[in-house]
Amino acid sequence: MSLWLAGIGVSRGIAIGRVHRVHGADLDIPEYAIEPEELDAEVERFEAALAEARSQLEQIRSQIPASAPAEISAFIDTHLLMMQDTALSDTVANLIREHRCNAEWALKLQQDHLTDVFDQMDDAYLKTRRDDVEHVTARIQRVLLKQERRIDARADRSRHPPVIVADDLTPADIIILHQQGVAAFVTEHGGPLSHSAILARSLRIPAIVGVHDARRMLVDDETLVVDGEAGHILADPAEDALSFYRHRQKRDQRYRRMLGKLKTEPAISADGRKVRLLANVELPDDSKDAAEVGAEGIGLYRTEFLYMNREEMPGEEEQLAAYRRVLRSVDGPVTIRTLDIGADKTLGHGRDHSASSNPALGLRAIRLCLKETDMFRVQLRALLRASAEGDVRIMLPMISNIQELRQTRHLINELMTELRSQGLAFNPALPVGAMIEVPAAALAAPLLARHADFFSLGTNDLIQYTLAMDRVDDEINYLYDPLHPAVLRLIKFTIDAGADAGIPVSMCGEMASDRRYTRLLLGLGLTEFSMHPANILEVKRLVMQSDVSALQRHVEAVLGATDALEYRELLDALDEPAAA
Structure with missing residues (x-):
């Protein structure tokens, strides 16, 4: 008899496989004496x-x-x-x-x-x-x-790929199991904003979390259907149900092939609005993935990889070589974010600043860089020299006041004078922008716009700081709401401040890569999206199908709604034409 269970879908897709229960977290620890x-x-x-x-x-x-x-x-x-x-x-x-x-x-x-x-x-x-x-x-x-998490080597993974059912999984577990050919993940705990959920989406593995007692109710080797979008699993399905989900799988495959044809198409809306679609990358070689899907540049290039897991700080030449590699591999602008260390990201060479009572609110990102100016100067020199060889933009993370922008500008001007005296080339008009990721920055956007050449909305942090919740805390992740009226108003206020000042505004947070929010963001006035390369074509399709003028009128009604029910109904209406 079929068994239907529900959880929280965190990674879209349909998977059909055999149950493989993992009990790795329930380790039986022995105790015995040692001579x-x-x-x-x-x-x-x-x-x-x-x-x-x-x-x-x-x-x-x-x-x-x-x-x-x-x-x-x-x-x-x-x-x-x-x-x-x-x-x-x-x-x-x-x-x-x-x-x-x-x-x-x-x-x-x-x-x-x-x-x-x-x-x-x-x-x-x-x-x-x-x-x-x-x-x-x-x-x-x-x-x-000697109890590693491994799939039975005797399993026929081509005909019966395993679906992992576990209490919870770490990102490390997911990477190991992905290499072993798993079809999907189902866990009893976890949330949509956990590290594991984010990784499952990046790997395009269907995943559902929060399926309580799944290991107790499911049986090893029984057939399991996982619907990662709806958050449903079906155990021991009847033949007609199995046929339905196989049809869904084939439809999804056709959809992916259709998206591939959009690579060379311009991202222009149905009413003629040009939208720029950029990519988020972390390593120099990642820019190849961006080029393969037709990204128009890099909207967020993370530099933390240069600093992590090493004893010595990266030198100027090493950083310059990395920046040159990404510039050579992509057409269009390359927005390079300066070091964003702090909160859950720490340095490994004797500079651990994570002892704050709350690292997410402490010495991190631009605050740390302006304190450790010797370290910051090395990075800025490398960025300035790279600007002589391509369209580089410097992006400053965690800006919360004008003074931080002024201090950085002063430091850049000093370094320009230094490089000029040494005969080293750079772009004297190098754009310097601010990430808007704290409510203070969004509310001060009209003032910040006088000192910044562009803005980039980091919605991951903006949402958690606005709603006073840790986005990876499973206990309160239900509070993480990108559609909260306060969040949308801060986004709109920032976009309007940029337009009034004549500077571009992009978005590089997860909202930009989620198709559920594409039409909403277009209606808010966003014209520059930066996202994981894997999501670019899907967002492009929605842009091409959208009438931006109509969306802007609709979003004005959303923001003007004073009744909670009316507010949600208006938001839901935005999604209707976006169904795949």
């Missing part, structure tokens, strides 16, 4: 497992897809840094000797201690860091216990 003469060997066994776990994570990080957001790499980097922390390595070794116990039990004792410490913290942001402790220790435990 005194064997303690050194037991410590060495733990250190070897720690080294192996680090090696696994480093390999996983190198295999993160180009379309994945920077948060995924930062997630892995955070775990790597935790594995290097003496609070884990040295303390566990000491516990082995002190209690004369096996490495697994000593690691569990330290995990329990660390999670208790986080649980007792008043700060909600830091409380969520206990999950990182559990993920890291679970990976080391699996190495010690």
Whole structure:
């Protein structure tokens, strides 16, 4: 008899496969005594497992897809840094000797201690860091216990691809299982804004989270249909239901082929409005993916990869070489964001500024760069020199006041004088823009526009700061609402401020890449979108089908609605012509 279950669809697509339940988080940790003469060997066994776990994570990080957001790499980097922390390595070794116990039990004792410490913290942001402790220790435990998450090699994956059913999965788990040919993911916990959900979307793997008791109700090897858009799963489906979903799969494949034909078409709306579609990239070679889908340039080039996981700071020549590579591989402007370290992204070479009571609100991004000016000067020099060889734009993250723009401008002017005296070329009219990701910046947009050459809306942070919630906290992710009236008004206010000042406004957050919001953003006046390369063609199709003038009139009615029901009905009406 068929079984229908519902959860939260976090990655679109239809998958049909066989259930493969994973119980990796429910590890049975043994406890046994170690003889005194064997303690050194037991410590060495733990250190070897720690080294192996680090090696696994480093390999996983190198295999993160180009379309994945920077948060995924930062997630892995955070775990790597935790594995290097003496609070884990040295303390566990000491516990082995002190209690004369096996490495697994000593690691569990330290995990329990660390999670208790986080649980007792008043700060909600830091409380969520206990999950990182559990993920890291679970990976080391699996190495010690020789219980890696792997698919049965005997399974016929071509005819019966596995659908992973688990309590929860980390991004590292997803990358490993993706390499093993899984068809989809179903988890009992998690949310649409978790790192794992973001990665599943980047990999285009259908995924559903929040399916409570899924492992208890599903049976290994039974046929399972996963509808990642609706958030539904169907176990042991009848033949007519199976035929329906197979038809859906073929329709989706035809849709993807149709989108491929739009690569060379201009992004012009039905009423003749030109829209620029740019790509977000993280590594120099990622720009090839952008070129393959017809991106008109790079709207967000993240530079954190140059600084992560290394002992020495990247030098000017190394950075210049990276910027040159991306300039040579893409036509159009390349918007390079200066170092955005802080919150869940940390440096690995002795400069850890994450000790703030709430790193998301502390010393990060432009604040850190203006404090560590020696580091910032190196990056700005490399960017200035790169501007002599292509259409470079500098984008400053986390701007919250005019002084930060003025300080950066002053520093750039100093460096221009320095480069000129050294006979090194640069573009003296190099555009410098501000990311609008905090409400203060959006509300001060008319003032900031006097000192910025362009704006870029970072909606991921703008939404979480406006709504006072951590977007990757599963406990409150239901509060993350891109359609909240306050969020839309801040976006509209920023776009209008840019138009009044005659400077371009783009959007590089997740809203720009989500087809559900394309028509809304066009109606708000956005004419420049930057997104994962994988989403460009789908957004282009919606742009080409849209009457922007009509959308703008409709959105005016949305923003003017004073009744909550009317507000939502007007928003829903925007989606109707966008159905695929």
